[in-house]
Amino acid sequence: MTALLEIEQLGVDLAVEGAQRTVLRDVSLTIGAGEAVGLVGESGSGKSMTARAVDRLLPARATVRGAIRFDGRDVLALRGAALRDYRGEVAFVFQDARAHTNPVRTIGDFMTETLRTQRKLRRPEARRRAVALLAEVGIEDGERRLGQHPHELSGGMLQRVMIATALLTEPRLLLADEPTTALDVTTQAEVMAILDDLRRDRELALLFITHDLELAGAVCDRTAVMYAGQIVEQRASHLLHDDPLHPYTAGLVAARPSISSTSPRLAAIPGRPLSAFEAPEGCAFAPRCGHADEVCVATRPDVATIDEGAARCHHAVALRGRLAEAFRV
Amino acid sequence: MLRFLLQRLALLATTLVVASFAIYSALYAAPGNPIATLTGGRTPTPEAIAVLEARYHLNDPFLVRYWDWLVGALHGDLGVSIPLHQEVSTLIGERIGTTAALVAYAAVIILVVGVGLGILGALRPGAVDGAVIVFTTISAALPSFVASIVLLLVFAVNLGWFPAFGTGTGVVDGFRHLTLPACALALTSIALVARITRAAVRDELGREHVQTAISRGIPFPAVVRRHVLRNAAIPITTVAGLTIASLIALSSVVERAFALNGLGSYLVQAALSKDFAVVQGISLVLVVAFVVVNVIVDLLYATLDPRVALGSRAT
Numbered sequence: 001m002t003a004l005l006e007i008e009q010l011g012v013d014l015a016v017e018g019a020q021r022t023v024l025r026d027v028s029l030t031i032g033a034g035e036a037v038g039l040v041g042e043s044g045s046g047k048s049m050t051a052r053a054v055d056r057l058l059p060a061r062a063t064v065r066g067a068i069r070f071d072g073r074d075v076l077a078l079r080g081a082a083l084r085d086y087r088g089e090v091a092f093v094f095q096d097a098r099a100h101t102n103p104v105r106t107i108g109d110f111m112t113e114t115l116r117t118q119r120k121l122r123r124p125e126a127r128r129r130a131v132a133l134l135a136e137v138g139i140e141d142g143e144r145r146l147g148q149h150p151h152e153l154s155g156g157m158l159q160r161v162m163i164a165t166a167l168l169t170e171p172r173l174l175l176a177d178e179p180t181t182a183l184d185v186t187t188q189a190e191v192m193a194i195l196d197d198l199r200r201d202r203e204l205a206l207l208f209i210t211h212d213l214e215l216a217g218a219v220c221d222r223t224a225v226m227y228a229g230q231i232v233e234q235r236a237s238h239l240l241h242d243d244p245l246h247p248y249t250a251g252l253v254a255a256r257p258s259i260s261s262t263s264p265r266l267a268a269i270p271g272r273p274l275s276a277f278e279a280p281e282g283c284a285f286a287p288r289c290g291h292a293d294e295v296c297v298a299t300r301p302d303v304a305t306i307d308e309g310a311a312r313c314h315h316a317v318a319l320r321g322r323l324a325e326a327f328r329v
Numbered sequence: 330m331l332r333f334l335l336q337r338l339a340l341l342a343t344t345l346v347v348a349s350f351a352i353y354s355a356l357y358a359a360p361g362n363p364i365a366t367l368t369g370g371r372t373p374t375p376e377a378i379a380v381l382e383a384r385y386h387l388n389d390p391f392l393v394r395y396w397d398w399l400v401g402a403l404h405g406d407l408g409v410s411i412p413l414h415q416e417v418s419t420l421i422g423e424r425i426g427t428t429a430a431l432v433a434y435a436a437v438i439i440l441v442v443g444v445g446l447g448i449l450g451a452l453r454p455g456a457v458d459g460a461v462i463v464f465t466t467i468s469a470a471l472p473s474f475v476a477s478i479v480l481l482l483v484f485a486v487n488l489g490w491f492p493a494f495g496t497g498t499g500v501v502d503g504f505r506h507l508t509l510p511a512c513a514l515a516l517t518s519i520a521l522v523a524r525i526t527r528a529a530v531r532d533e534l535g536r537e538h539v540q541t542a543i544s545r546g547i548p549f550p551a552v553v554r555r556h557v558l559r560n561a562a563i564p565i566t567t568v569a570g571l572t573i574a575s576l577i578a579l580s581s582v583v584e585r586a587f588a589l590n591g592l593g594s595y596l597v598q599a600a601l602s603k604d605f606a607v608v609q610g611i612s613l614v615l616v617v618a619f620v621v622v623n624v625i626v627d628l629l630y631a632t633l634d635p636r637v638a639l640g641s642r643a644t
C-alpha cells in the first residue's frame with residue numbers, strides 16, 4: 001500500500017497567553033490510500049490537533065515542527081490556491097455538526113457551496129449530486145432537505161448531511177473527528193455504519209478520531225493510541241485488545257466495560273490524563289503507570305518497533321503478554 | 330412570516346396610540362394658557378374668550394379633545410398653530426424634507442463609514458485596527474453639538490469647503506449644505522456602529538462554521554462575504570437600525586447649530602413660543618418615524634435570520 005498521508009515527527013506549539021505551549025510532540029503516522037486508521041486517546045491528548053494540523057487548521061500563531069506529506073506534496077508549504085485544492089482532497093467531518101454549519105444558510109447552499117464556487121458546477125447539477133448523496137446516507141427526501149436550514153434537522157440527520165457534504169467533492173482522505181460523539185447511541189451506530197460503508201465503496205482513506213478503542217477497532221484496520229501529545233502505540237486494531245504493547249493501551253482496554261466480555265467490573269487507569277505541556281521529563285505516562293521505574297522517570301522513551309506494531313515504552317518488550325492481565329481486578 | 334408581520338403591525342399600532350396619548354396629555358398638562366398666547370398678553374373681553382374657546386374647542390373634555398386630535402391626525406390634519414394661524418400640517422410639510430434628507434444622509438454615512446471601519450478593524454488586526462479604535466474612541470466621546478462646532482470651525486470657517494449655514498437651493502447645493510450637518514449628526518453613531526460591527530465580525534470569524542468553510546477550500550474573501558459578513562449582518566442591522574432611529578431625535582441639535590430649517594429646530598422653537606399644536610404635531614411625526622424605522626429593522630432582522638422568522642427554538 002502506498003502512503004497517501006505521511007506525518008513525520010510532527011510537533012505543534014500553540015500560543016497561550018503569550019507563551020508557546022506544546023500540544024503535540026514527535027507524532028509520526030502514515031495512512032495508505034484507502035486505509036482506515038483510528039486515533040484513540042483521552043480528552044486533551046492531541047487527537048484533534050493532529051487532524052487540524054493535517055488540514056492546516058491550527059489556531060493562529062501556532063508553531064509547527066516536522067513534516068506532513070500528502071501524495072508526495074509538502075503540506076506545510078502549501079499556500080493560496082494549492083492549499084485550497086489540497087483541502088478539496090482532504091475532507092473534514094467535525095464532531096459538532098450543528099456548530100459547524102452556518103445557521104443562516106440552507107442545507108442546499110451548505111452542501112453545494114464548494115461544487116459551485118470551486119468546481120464551477122452549475123446549481124442544478126450541484127443540487128442533483130447533493131440529493132443523490134443524501135439518498136446514499138439514508139436521507140430520502142433530499143430535495144426538500146436542501147431547502148431547509150440546519151436548525152430544522154436533528155443532530156443525527158445533520159451529521160449525515162455533513163458526511164454527504166464531505167464526500168461530495170470526492171476527496172481522497174477523510175478526517176473524522178469524533179463524528180458520532182454528540183449523537184445518541186442508536187444514531188451513533190447508524191451514522192458510523194453509513195460512514196464505514198461509503199468509505200469502503202469509494203476506497204477513501206480515513207483518519208478516525210474517537211475515545212472508543214473498540215469503535216476504532218470496528219472501523220479501522222490500524223489504530224494509533226495517543227497520550228499527552230504523543231502516539232504511544234500503533235498496531236493492527238484486532239491485536240490491540242488482546243496483545244497491547246503499551247501499558248496505557250492496556251489500561252484503556254481494561255477501562256472499557258466491554259459488552260462481549262464476561263469479566264467482572266474493570267479498573268480505570270488511576271490519575272488524570274495529562275496534556276503534552278504538563279508531561280514530566282521522562283515517560284509522559286510514568287505518573288500513572290504501574291510499571292514505572294527510575295529509567296521511565298529519567299528518560300523519555302523512543303518508539304520501538306515490535307512485530308507489526310510500535311510502542312513508546314522502555315519496557316514494552318519485557319512487559320509483552322503481561323499487560324492485558326495487569327489491570328484486571 | 331405572515332403571523333410575524335401581523336404581530337409587528339399590531340405592536341406598531343399599540344405603540345403609536347400609547348405614544349400619541351402621552352404626547353397629547355403631556356402638553357395638555359404643561360403650564361401656559363393658550364388664550365394668553367392668542368391674545369398676545371392683552372386682557373380679552375369675556376365674549377372674545379368665549380369665541381376663541383369655541384373655535385379651538387378649549388372647553389371640551391380632555392378625552393374628547395384627544396380623540397378629535399387623533400382622528401384629525403389620522404387624516405393628516407394636525408390642527409392649527411394658534412400664534413401663526415396656520416395649518417400645523419403645512420408648517421410641518423415645509424420642513425420635513427430637510428430633516429428627512431439630513432437623517433437619511435447621516436444614515437448613509439453611518440452605514441458606509443461605521444460598518445466599513447468595523448469590518449476593516451476586525452479583518453486587519455494591528456495598526457489598522459488600532460487606528461479604528463482610536464478614531465471610534467474620539468468620535469464616541471464627542472456630543473453632536475461639539476462635533477457640529479468643530480466641523481463648522483474646520484471645514485466651513487477655516488477651510489471654506491462647505492457652507493456654514495442654511496439649506497441651499499437645488500439638489501447639488503442642498504447636498505453641500507447638508508454634508509457638514511450630516512457628518513456632525515453621524516459622528517457619534519459611527520463609533521457605536523463601527524464597534525458593534527468589529528465585535529460581530531470578530532465573533533463570526535471565530536465560529537466553527539467558518540472553520541468548516543475554510544476546511545472546504547473556499548477562498549478567504551468568499552468565506553468572509555458568505556459566512557462572516559452575512560451572519561454578522563444580523564447584530565449590525567439591529568444596532569445600526571436603532572442608532573438611525575435615534576438620529577430622528579438628535580437632529581434638532583444639529584439643525585439648530587447649522588441653522589437648518591428642519592423639524593427638530595422648529596420643535597424647539599415651537600416649544601419656546603408655547604405653540605402647543607405644533608409641538609404635538611412634530612412630536613407625533615417624529616414618534617411615527619421612529620417606530621416605523623424600528624419595525625423596518627425588525628422585519629429586516631427576521632429576513633436575515635431564518636431562526637427568527639420561523640419562531641423555532643434553535644439550539
Ligand SMILES: Nc1ncnc2c1ncn2[C@@H]1O[C@H](COP(=O)(O)OP(=O)(O)OP(=O)(O)O)[C@@H](O)[C@H]1O
Nearest residue numbers: 014016023042043044045046047048049050059275
Ligand atoms: N485553541 C487552543 N489554544 C490553546 N490550547 C489548546 C487549544 N485547543 C486545544 N488546546 C490544547 O491542546 C491540547 C490537545 O487538544 P486536542 O483538542 O487535540 O485534544 P483531543 O485529544 O482532541 O481531546 P478531546 O477528546 O477532548 O477532543 C489540550 O491540552 C488542549 O487543552
Ligand code: SF4
Nearest residue numbers: 283286289296313314
Ligand atoms: S516507559 Fe515506563 S512509565 Fe512509560 S509506559 Fe513504559 S513502563 Fe510505563
Ligand SMILES: [Mg+2]
Nearest residue numbers: 047048049177
Ligand atoms: Mg478533540
